[in-house]
Amino acid sequence: MFEHLLPPEPDKIFRLTGQFAADPRADKVDLLVGLYRNAHGLTPVLGAVKEAERRILETQTTKSYLGFEGDRGFIAGMRSLLLADAVPEARVAGIATVGGTSALRQIFELVRTLMPDAQVWISDPSWPIHAGMAEHLGLAHRSYRYLDRDSNGLDRDGMMEDLRAARAGDIIVLHGCCHNPSGADLTLSDWEDVARVCLATGAIPLVDMAYQGFGTGLDEDAAGTRLLAQRVPTLFVAASCSKNFGLYRDRAGVALAVTSQGAARDAAQGHLIAMNRNNYSFPPDHGARTVDLILHDAELRQMWEAELTSMRETITRNRRALAESLRAETGSDRFGALAAHQGMFSLIGATPAQVDALREDHAVYVVGDGRMNVAGLTEQTVPIVARAMAQVLG
Numbered sequence: 001m002f003e004h005l006l007p008p009e010p011d012k013i014f015r016l017t018g019q020f021a022a023d024p025r026a027d028k029v030d031l032l033v034g035l036y037r038n039a040h041g042l043t044p045v046l047g048a049v050k051e052a053e054r055r056i057l058e059t060q061t062t063k064s065y066l067g068f069e070g071d072r073g074f075i076a077g078m079r080s081l082l083l084a085d086a087v088p089e090a091r092v093a094g095i096a097t098v099g100g101t102s103a104l105r106q107i108f109e110l111v112r113t114l115m116p117d118a119q120v121w122i123s124d125p126s127w128p129i130h131a132g133m134a135e136h137l138g139l140a141h142r143s144y145r146y147l148d149r150d151s152n153g154l155d156r157d158g159m160m161e162d163l164r165a166a167r168a169g170d171i172i173v174l175h176g177c178c179h180n181p182s183g184a185d186l187t188l189s190d191w192e193d194v195a196r197v198c199l200a201t202g203a204i205p206l207v208d209m210a211y212q213g214f215g216t217g218l219d220e221d222a223a224g225t226r227l228l229a230q231r232v233p234t235l236f237v238a239a240s241c242s243k244n245f246g247l248y249r250d251r252a253g254v255a256l257a258v259t260s261q262g263a264a265r266d267a268a269q270g271h272l273i274a275m276n277r278n279n280y281s282f283p284p285d286h287g288a289r290t291v292d293l294i295l296h297d298a299e300l301r302q303m304w305e306a307e308l309t310s311m312r313e314t315i316t317r318n319r320r321a322l323a324e325s326l327r328a329e330t331g332s333d334r335f336g337a338l339a340a341h342q343g344m345f346s347l348i349g350a351t352p353a354q355v356d357a358l359r360e361d362h363a364v365y366v367v368g369d370g371r372m373n374v375a376g377l378t379e380q381t382v383p384i385v386a387r388a389m390a391q392v393l394g
């Protein structure tokens with residue numbers, strides 16, 4: 001059956017990873033995939049995770065099935081991490097998923113099943129999987145303006161104007177914090193505007209929360225999501241534990257639906273469970289169990305929050321150091337926005353030819369749209385990258 005087929009386009013983010021591995025240059029710098037790297041350029045297992053895993057190993061007596069929704073302690077812990085007390089628990093349905101990507105997938109598929117005519121609104125730019133997944137599922141998608149390419153900040157007016165064209169039942173995908181790929185985030189007053197647009201149009205917001213704790217802090221990063229939960233009748237949240245718990249390959253995530261209490265919540269829970277059952281029956285448990293333990297044990301939680309704070313502070317330091325080095329190299333403030341962005345990523349404003357030049361002439365690898373994983377920088381690589389950027393983009 002495959003004889004007459006060509007392989008699909010390679011993934012936009014992982015496309016260059018193999019090329020990086022094969023690059024023999026000793027001073028090569030990998031700023032591709034969203035991985036946090038410490039001062040030694042490594043992505044170690046967090047201490048809190050190691051300790052939780054040790055406890056699981058010692059105390060777990062069975063690996064028999066859980067319910068289709070997964071570990072209930074994990075779902076409750078994540079609900080409270082994401083929503084705190086913004087809405088009563090009885091309004092929230094939730095399932096554990098195979099990482100944040102599959103939380104999105106379960107929600108998209110649920111939307112397609114229940115509202116096949118819904119359009120999915122995606123920021124321009126966005127994580128490429130948002131549009132790719134909508135297409136894969138046959139959901140119509142539209143883009144809304146998001147980034148002002150001149151200032152490298154939010155195009156607030158353009159965004160709200162575009163979103164006002166959403167129809168009742170459409171889904172508006174929002175990045176909860178640390179916008180991927182731009183690093184430009186909404187302020188609380190922008191979130192208020194989004195809530196107003198959703199109420200006026202009847203569109204349903206879907207918050208993709210992949211980096212909670214990597215921007216300003218756990219509560220600050222979730223403030224927009226909590227605000228929406230309080231304002232709109234229905235909200236979806238897809239959250240990932242890949243980055244903030246460093247559980248990348250273990251695939252822990254949750255899909256939440258905030259709705260009205262009672263029958264609507266029970267219906268949402270039933271439909272989410274049916275998504276898990278039909279797609280993979282049971283979500284993986286190990287990462288979820290690890291997060292459950294960390295969130296509910298005071299000592300582990302404190303340890304994890306300290307490690308998360310340290311990762312966030314390293315990213316912020318990287319951002320400032322890079323912006324300062326670029327100021328020194330270029331004699332201008334052209335890259336000043338890099339210091340103001342939030343989270344792992346920034347768009348550096350490079351054309352595809354400039355991305356190629358960074359890679360070919362300077363061994364600096366960024367994604368083709370000019371997305372840089374700032375969390376992949378170290379004290380040693382900041383000056384190398386700043387010099388390369390100044391030469392290629394300056």
Ligand code: LMR
Pocket residue numbers: 013032033034035127180
């Ligand atoms: C990224 O955007 O680099 C990460 O979220 C990894 C992925 O799955 O694309």
